Amino acid sequence: MRFGCSTRTLLIAAFLGTLSRHALGEGRIVELAIRAGEASPKASVLSVSQNDEVVLRITSDRPLHIHLHGYDIESDILPNIVTSLRFTATATGRFPIEVHYKQDRKRQPLAYIEVRPR
């Protein structure tokens, strides 16, 4: 029974995996720091899993209006205050977070939220 233990562990892990697939996802806190309208590091990919309860914590040194595409979450960001956006990551995919300016300017996403299937 050399493999007995590990098999049992695997079974339990698989069982827990099945549970967590159906149960609600985990809570995930994702940080995004913006300086002078740019995130650092630039255009990074913030990975979460499907059905996670995501808290996106954003700080900026100046007032901004940001938009998470796909989920279509928009919010004003006040300087030097942590703004928390909460959502459940139901849809999989890679969703850009962009700054929306008053004038139509060429935009590059600040970052991407990548929601991976479980």
Add this chain to the structure above:
Amino acid sequence: MEWAWIGVVACSPASAHGFGLRYDLPLPLFLWIIGAASIVILSFLFVAIFVRWNPRTEAPAEVNLLRWKTARVVGGQPSRFIARLFAVGALIVIIVAGMIGDQTPTRNLAPTAIWIGWWVGVSYLSAFIGDVWCVINPWAALFEWYEKSFPIQSASRTARIAWPRTLGVWPATGFFIAFAWIELVWDGRSIPSNLAWLAIGFSVISWAGMRLFGRNIWLRHADPFALAFSVLAGFAPTEMRIETRASNARGGGVSIVDPGQPVDCDRYYRAPESSRRWILRPPGAGLLHTKNVTPSLVVFVIVMLSTVTFDGLMATPLWQRIENALYEALPVLGDFRLTVINTFGLLSSCAIFLAIYRVVTTLVAKASPKFMTVEAASQAFVLALVPIAIAYLVAHYLSYLFIQGQLLIRLVSDPFGFGWNIFGSAHFRPDIGIVGARFVWYTSLFAIVVGHVVAISLAHIIALHNLDDPRAAVRSQFPMLLLMVGYTMMSLWIVAQPIVE
């Protein structure tokens, strides 16, 4: 994540498409490997074992759909009239929306209707149903109605300019490259008023061309969309034909269905009902009609393929790196740097594809025991590549159609962004979870593998047709096999970006 910090210059557009965003995740490595391996194995099996069918000796399995009443109604003149009215109405509403509507791309019907409803939607219908565009083309419909209402004008039909033979489909190829540039490179592609002006400009050119050269001559040689959709429809499972009755040597009235010539839908609708045939056939059978392929059509098909591939390439980190490097290296070009770089990319991908196809067909011609010129080889095999283009259209645009396409539900109720709610759907919220990453992964993989296997099989059937000897046919196909396996691996690689890095 190395590429993340290399992207120092804030210059990459968020989307390489005409309009809107795709939220696709890249294909994971294990699926990429499964796909690549199955391509190689399945194609060898198909070529070597299954494909023995020679269209010269065996007719493909076909059914005439018109034996069913529903098909007689759908394929009848009144249905066409209604569909054309709808298309003309849609064209007018789109142009008006672009002109007077809200200029925010997502609040105006024009960008979504053009890039997703029409360009992606009609491509899919053409590839999987039949040459729908020929039936509904609103420009052709308006011109036909004009010709019918003013018979004096059309009396001068004989005085029209004859289409120069050498011109082939070069004008359509030129227009198609211009269209691809607008779709993939131009900044202003999602601004509603720009699109309205383009539609008006296209109308003027089309009608002038139809007036000068004749409607069908123009559509077949110079209209990039009529030609592109009809090329895709070569794969489709239906085809319109006319049965021509001819008496044979014994004098009996034997009916002979003209097998080589797929008829465009206009001739079908003009023919008496008794001689119309609406054929259900195996997918891809239409791509075996290689007799009428001209050198310019070869270029057109390769350009179609290369633009669709360049669209995918633009979304990869590799292209972003090239773009950034060129951006830094060419400050001389100022604000137009990105446009110049992407134009260069588009044109060079066309040139590279043409060059590779030329090399491969040279090898095929050399490997043929019977004398076959390079021109003959390139004309014979180019349509066999169409299933790969279709596979790529599926892999690349399916989630885009399902997710961004939902905007149309909202926009039909408020086409101008004036706050209307005509059909009560103005507040519809698109469900971005309608297709998940897994669905997109598996359909992409399936489409690319199957498209490739179909392409290999078609090329092999064409080779059998041209060379008769099965062994020689297999030998002549090794360069094509290499090309297609290579091409499909590249398509998978593009869909798999950037996880494979």
